[in-house]
Amino acid sequence: MGPITPTEFTPWLSLGGGILIGLSAVMVMALFGRIAGIAGITNGVLGAIVPMGAAPQDRDWRLAFILGMIAAPLAVLLAGGTVQQSVPNNLPGMAIAGLLVGLGTGLGSGCTSGHGVCGMARLSRRSFVAVGTFMAAAIVTVFVLRHVAGGF
Amino acid sequence: MRTFLGFLSGLVFGLGLVVSGMANPAKVLNFLDLAGSWDPSLAFVMGGATVTAYIGYRLVWRRTAPAMGGGFELPTSTRIDRPLVVGAALFGVGWGIGGFCPGPAWTALPLLAPGTLVFLPMLLLGLWLGAHGKSLSILNPKGAF
Numbered sequence: 281m282g283p284i285t286p287t288e289f290t291p292w293l294s295l296g297g298g299i300l301i302g303l304s305a306v307m308v309m310a311l312f313g314r315i316a317g318i319a320g321i322t323n324g325v326l327g328a329i330v331p332m333g334a335a336p337q338d339r340d341w342r343l344a345f346i347l348g349m350i351a352a353p354l355a356v357l358l359a360g361g362t363v364q365q366s367v368p369n370n371l372p373g374m375a376i377a378g379l380l381v382g383l384g385t386g387l388g389s390g391c392t393s394g395h396g397v398c399g400m401a402r403l404s405r406r407s408f409v410a411v412g413t414f415m416a417a418a419i420v421t422v423f424v425l426r427h428v429a430g431g432f
Numbered sequence: 433m434r435t436f437l438g439f440l441s442g443l444v445f446g447l448g449l450v451v452s453g454m455a456n457p458a459k460v461l462n463f464l465d466l467a468g469s470w471d472p473s474l475a476f477v478m479g480g481a482t483v484t485a486y487i488g489y490r491l492v493w494r495r496t497a498p499a500m501g502g503g504f505e506l507p508t509s510t511r512i513d514r515p516l517v518v519g520a521a522l523f524g525v526g527w528g529i530g531g532f533c534p535g536p537a538w539t540a541l542p543l544l545a546p547g548t549l550v551f552l553p554m555l556l557l558g559l560w561l562g563a564h565g566k567s568l569s570i571l572n573p574k575g576a577f
Contacts, residue, residue: 285458287471297452298477302484304445309489311437313498313505316445318535323559332563341438341500348442349538353450355443363450365540366458367547373529374547378537378554379561380526385534386562388519389507392533393445395520396478401485402506409512410520417524422464425529 284426285366305398312341317394319385321345384414434500446539452477455539457531457547464528515566526558 308316324342326332353363368374385391388410390399395414399407449455454477462471497503527533532540532551540548 287459287462290473291476294452294473294476295480297448298480299484300448302481304441305485306488307441310492311500341434344435344438345442348439349446350541352446354542365456367545369547371550374550375554377526377530378551379558380522382555382558383562384519384523386559387515397481400482405510413520414524417521418464418528421525421528
């Protein structure tokens with residue numbers, strides 16, 4: 281969506297960041313015995329405001345987890361680092377994207393972290409199918425938007 | 433203590449997203465653009481995270497219970513059903529449009545980009561619809577693939 285912002289290949293930073301994400305997933309399992317899926321954690325917090333069906337009981341750590349995620353870029357900035365971020369500014373497009381991501385992860389019971397990291401680490405058959413499906417759908421979507429529709 | 437440890441876990445997760453580049457939609461979209469400005473970095477994020485979790489989970493599961501009490505609660509379903517596949521496909525399309533999955537959308541919040549401020553409320557609305565849509569008859573789990 282919008283102009284293509286070039287990005288640099290960063291294998292080491294990406295690997296290091298990935299290991300941190302994995303460590304967080306291990307912390308959540310060791311401390312709370314749960315999957316660190318962000319869609320699921322968000323679902324649990326949302327259950328405090330609106331009925332979400334089978335809402336999980338332990339909302340305290342989930343809300344704190346989300347606040348921790350929100351604090352992360354601020355911590356990087358406070359430490360004098362930079363946070364590279366280029367968010368598409370096509371607002372109707374972002375509204376549709378948000379709705380699809382919420383609806384899809386709600387229906388499919390997981391996102392990049394729940395199915396991707398945690399599910400594959402558990403060798404869950406459902407998660408391998410989910411990851412294959414959402415990766416394929418995302419790659420096709422980017423191909424259509426960038427190379428067929430021509431930079432919608 | 434639970435709250436502090438929950439916050440700490442979220443902070444580590446968020447730092448991982450920021451350091452790895454996963455929190456930057458431009459990097460995500462370039463990762464998905466195999467035919468164009470392909471940036472393979474995010475394969476290293478997924479690889480690093482999954483291998484770390486694979487090893488760490490097995491060490492943790494040797495214990496009898498989580499440190500904060502209760503038991504280990506893992507999804508038990510192994511059914512490849514319609515909500516799983518339809519949901520994953522819808523998620524993929526949305527991810528390909530916006531470059532945000534749920535985690536990075538949260539870490540992006542304090543930077544207040546207009547795209548983030550539109551994406552997040554719609555994400556919450558979608559999650560709410562999705563939680564209720566699972567019981568719709570067209571997505572009835574009996575209709576397995």
